[in-house]
Every structure is written in C-alpha cells, then in structure tokens.
Amino acid sequence: MPNIVKLLSEEKWKTTTDILIPILHSVKEDVANMIAPLMVRPITRWPFFAFLGGAMFCLLSSSTCHLLACHSERMAYIMLRVDYAGISALISTSFYPLVYYSFMCEPFFCNLYLGFITLLGIATVLVLLIPIFQTPEYRNLRTSLFFGMGFFGVAPIMHKLFLFWNRPEALHTTGYEILMGLFYGMGALIYATRIPERWMPGKFDIAGHSHQLFHVLVVAGAYTHYQAGLVYLRWRDLEGC
16 A cells, blocks of 8 residues: 555656646746846947947037137138038948948958948048138039938948848838938938028028028938937847847
C-alpha cells in the first residue's frame, strides 16, 4: 500500500511539473520580451542633435539679421551672409537623421550621402559669400541653390524605400519628409515670387508679406522633420542595426 501511494504521489508531481514548466517558460519569455527593449543600449543621438542645432542656428541667425541689418550697410552685408549660412545649415542638417538612421547598417552609403550634403551646404555658403550674389537680380539664383540642396533628398529617400519597403517606420518617416519638402518648397516659391505683395503692393508691408510666410513655412517644415526624427530614434533604439 505505501508503494502505491508513493507511486501515485510521484506521478502527480511529474504531471504537475510537466504543466508548470511550459507555463513558467512562457511567462519568462513574455517578461523578457517586455524588458528587452528597455535594456537595449540607445543608439547615438548626434545626427538628431545636429538637426536641432541647425534649425536653432537658422532661426537665430535670421532673427539676428532682421534685428541688426538696418544698423548700417556693412552690418546688413554681414548679417545677410549669416542668414544664408543659417538656411544652408538647416537644409544640410535636416538630412543627417534621415541618412544616418536609414543607412546606419550601410556605412558606405551613410558616409557618401552625409559627405555629399555637407559639401553641398558648404559650397552654397561659399558661393553666397560673393558680393554680386547679394543683389536683387540674383534672388532666383539664391532660391535655386537652396532648392537644389533640398531636392538632393530624393536620392536617400528613394534608396531608403528600396531597402525598407516593407517596414512601417520607413513609410511613416517618408510621409513626414514629403510634408517637410512641401513646406520648404512652398516657402521657397513664395520667397522667390514675392506673393502676395506683388499682387497688391503696399497692402502687406506690415503683416502677411512673402518673407513672413516663408519663415512660417520653414518652422512648419522643421517641426515636421523633428517628428520624423523621433520615429527614427524609436525604430533604431528597439532594433539597432
């Protein structure tokens, strides 16, 4: 009789163990899946901070230009170039989160795109330092230089979509980047064509003229790209390279 009780007890314990082990193993995996993203070391933030720095420098340089340009002809000459440098910095650094986080696993293309847009931004600033390009006759040329820098973004965006066509993060960020491009493009178009004051001269001297609309659209574009940057950070923090 004791042997029978012992056998029944051992059988019961074995059955209970067979049931509990898979359950505990499943719970362990669920806990690990929940904690793992929090344990992953966050990726570098410098491309995102570079973009924020470029955006702040652009707005600060523009504000300084509007504040001090009326001081003297020489000060206006200097401040306009600071303003152009700020615009170039914003456009160049806007590519940094897009390129770095999209191609962080492809160092060749990452360095290629980052290097090219950086050199393009520096070249644009150097060209605009030439005094003749400050004159109103070259207003459209200045706009074309900035527009060309922005148009360069088509290449890394298309490349990103080719690599990650099935990833929702790639589609999400591309939507933000298209919206950003529309804001910047509309701003550049309004700036170059001087709409709406060209239609009603004198009516928009204080408020609503093209330069003010241009700045509003630039801020809207920068904020849109900021939202795209947050998506990039969440994506790469969780998955890494």
